[in-house]
Amino acid sequence: MTIEVRNLVKKFGSFAALDSVDLKVDNGELLALLGPSGSGKTTLLRIIAGLDWPDSGELAFNGEDALAQGARERHVGFVFQHYALFRHMTVFENVAFGLRVQPRAVRKEEAAIRARVKELLDLVQLDWLADRYPSQLSGGQRQRIALARALAIEPRILLLDEPFGALDAKVRKELRKWLRSLHHEINVTSIFVTHDQEEALEVANRVVVMDKGRIEQIGSPDDVYESPATAFVHGFIGESIELPVRIADGVVRLGDRPLALDADGLAPGASRLFVRRHDMLVGPPGSGAFEGAVQQVRNFGPVQRAEVALSGGQTIEIDAPRGKELRAGDAIGLQPRRYRIFAG
Amino acid sequence: MSAIAARRRTLPGFGLTMGLTLSWLSVIILIPLAGLFLKSLELSPEQFWNILSSRRTLNAFRVSFGLAFAAACVNLVMGSIIVWALVRYRFPERRLFDAIVDVPFALPTAVAGVALTALFAEKGWLGAPLAALGIKVAFTPVGIFVAMIFIGIPFVVRTVQPVLQDLDPEIEEAAGSLGASRWQTIIRVILPSLGPALLTGLALAFARAVGEYGSVIFIAGNLPNVSEIAPLLIVIRLSEFRYADATAIAVVMLIVSFVIIFAVNRLQRWAQSRIPAR
Numbered sequence: 001m002t003i004e005v006r007n008l009v010k011k012f013g014s015f016a017a018l019d020s021v022d023l024k025v026d027n028g029e030l031l032a033l034l035g036p037s038g039s040g041k042t043t044l045l046r047i048i049a050g051l052d053w054p055d056s057g058e059l060a061f062n063g064e065d066a067l068a069q070g071a072r073e074r075h076v077g078f079v080f081q082h083y084a085l086f087r088h089m090t091v092f093e094n095v096a097f098g099l100r101v102q103p104r105a106v107r108k109e110e111a112a113i114r115a116r117v118k119e120l121l122d123l124v125q126l127d128w129l130a131d132r133y134p135s136q137l138s139g140g141q142r143q144r145i146a147l148a149r150a151l152a153i154e155p156r157i158l159l160l161d162e163p164f165g166a167l168d169a170k171v172r173k174e175l176r177k178w179l180r181s182l183h184h185e186i187n188v189t190s191i192f193v194t195h196d197q198e199e200a201l202e203v204a205n206r207v208v209v210m211d212k213g214r215i216e217q218i219g220s221p222d223d224v225y226e227s228p229a230t231a232f233v234h235g236f237i238g239e240s241i242e243l244p245v246r247i248a249d250g251v252v253r254l255g256d257r258p259l260a261l262d263a264d265g266l267a268p269g270a271s272r273l274f275v276r277r278h279d280m281l282v283g284p285p286g287s288g289a290f291e292g293a294v295q296q297v298r299n300f301g302p303v304q305r306a307e308v309a310l311s312g313g314q315t316i317e318i319d320a321p322r323g324k325e326l327r328a329g330d331a332i333g334l335q336p337r338r339y340r341i342f343a344g
Numbered sequence: 345m346s347a348i349a350a351r352r353r354t355l356p357g358f359g360l361t362m363g364l365t366l367s368w369l370s371v372i373i374l375i376p377l378a379g380l381f382l383k384s385l386e387l388s389p390e391q392f393w394n395i396l397s398s399r400r401t402l403n404a405f406r407v408s409f410g411l412a413f414a415a416a417c418v419n420l421v422m423g424s425i426i427v428w429a430l431v432r433y434r435f436p437e438r439r440l441f442d443a444i445v446d447v448p449f450a451l452p453t454a455v456a457g458v459a460l461t462a463l464f465a466e467k468g469w470l471g472a473p474l475a476a477l478g479i480k481v482a483f484t485p486v487g488i489f490v491a492m493i494f495i496g497i498p499f500v501v502r503t504v505q506p507v508l509q510d511l512d513p514e515i516e517e518a519a520g521s522l523g524a525s526r527w528q529t530i531i532r533v534i535l536p537s538l539g540p541a542l543l544t545g546l547a548l549a550f551a552r553a554v555g556e557y558g559s560v561i562f563i564a565g566n567l568p569n570v571s572e573i574a575p576l577l578i579v580i581r582l583s584e585f586r587y588a589d590a591t592a593i594a595v596v597m598l599i600v601s602f603v604i605i606f607a608v609n610r611l612q613r614w615a616q617s618r619i620p621a622r
Contacts, residue, residue: 071521072525
């Protein structure tokens with residue numbers, strides 16, 4: 001199932017949750033909507049599911065208008081952030097719900113429903129919990145039951161709202177891998193919403209980065225990490241150093257100090273320079289574009305994270321490899337291996 | 345072990361509060377009720393039986409319990425709809441309507457009785473059009489039914505309201521996205537989740553209506569065997585100095601009420617055990 005979103009607008013009062021969003025999702029994709037809270041990602045997901053309606057714009061599944069259909073007709077599986085399991089039903093009945101409420105004409109026989117639920121519980125590896133109630137399950141188990149319930153109706157599209165948001169770090173990591181392999185197995189077009197960049201980059205085939213109701217960039221996890229299209233994406237994904245610079249007469253300046261950086265093709269005026277923490281190479285004083293003094297060093301496994309006061313007065317954090325140990329008070333030169341400059 | 349446990353109790357004051365609870369409940373509830381039972385023991389089993397099986401007593405019970413149950417059922421349905429509107433929708437003056445629900449709690453029952461009687465009397469605002477349709481409300485059992493509905497409604501609303509407020513609208517969305525119709529969502533998801541609260545509301549509204557005196561006697565007409573409620577019969581027997589008769593009726597009311605409350609309590613606990621708290 002392909003999904004096509006055209007010029008979607010949704011306002012809550014004067015707040016634009018979605019500001020003319022365009023998006024195409026291919027059949028069988030596993031897509032992440034990534035953005036901070038309030039970026040409109042959940043609103044977009046809910047509109048695709050039929051739980052919310054846009055003020056204007058189009059939504060098509062396989063080229064057919066989907067806005068004419070309600071949530072009930074769209075055959076979209078939706079996994080809620082807080083699972084929304086039915087508390088008064090056993091795990092088995094929760095998963096069977098979508099099959100039991102089908103119109104009589106297409107409803108399966110009881111034996112077939114039982115077989116299908118069993119199959120789904122096997123798929124999420126929780127068949128032994130069939131007779132429990134949701135309150136007796138751990139967060140990770142509830143998450144997987146919610147997924148099995150959504151899959152029961154053989155959805156054309158699977159939507160997941162912050163699927164791992166409410167879980168602890170370890171369970172979250174396990175479930176990420178599991179979701180990837182599950183998607184590989186069932187291969188249904190899937191979209192999940194997350195504010196966790198690591199989650200998006202690790203799980204998705206493609207990542208859509210959103211901010212303030214707009215799509216900032218769409219690309220593979222590599223694309224959005226290695227070549228961020230906007231200042232927002234650079235700042236949001238990966239750990240970046242951000243410095244205010246000024247471009248004038250083909251020279252990049254930080255404060256008054258000209259930097260030995262290539263200013264070709266940059267518009268003059270106030271700009272922002274972005275460098276990944278680990279892309280700042282440490283050398284002797286005078287060897288790079290920046291000069292600084294090490295303030296503080298902490299070790300994180302393979303890297304040492306140093307707080308460096310630049311000669312211009314700014315303080316930045318860099319990640320340097322272990323081996324050549326830095327010490328507080330060291331005067332160093334810094335040269336960015338890679339950097340991006342965005343106007344504004 | 346108990347000495348250690350007692351010393352380690354994190355909430356102090358168990359002895360004091362438990363003692364106060366037991367003595368207070370004894371003085372306020374248990375001792376008067378025991379007195380009631382003792383008084384009825386003055387009657388021989390035969391006398392007791394004769395009083396209870398008299399036509400007038402049986403009819404009073406029928407009127408009280410039957411109409412109270414019918415009124416509680418009406419309150420259950422209408423109360424649920426009111427709760428739904430108050431909790432799920434935002435409309436102008438919603439808070440005012442929410443406050444109005446409590447009026448039957450606060451209004452002196454005699455005032456309610458007089459107001460309802462005036463309203464439903466043959467020349468009253470509602471009584472006149474109803475009379476034109478051939479329906480007589482005031483001074484008939486229908487009047488009792490109306491008064492019982494009036495005083496019972498807040499019990500259903502106030503018991504169900506917090507539970508519905510806690511019920512995440514997401515579960516309705518989940519049901520919808522799984523293909524359930526609105527109706528299926530209500531029957532299969534919402535009502536079962538509200539089940540225990542609905543039962544409690546029903547029981548409270550029923551208990552209140554059975555015991556209601558003030559508002560009912562004004563509108564009832566109080567015709568023996570037709571529109572005479574059991575509490576009124578008790579008062580009549582007392583005014584005739586037939587104390588034992590009065591206590592016999594009272595004991596039956598007490599036992600029936602207790603059995604119903606107890607049964608609903610069990611039913612509720614059973615329902616709750618199927619929906620363990622989050």
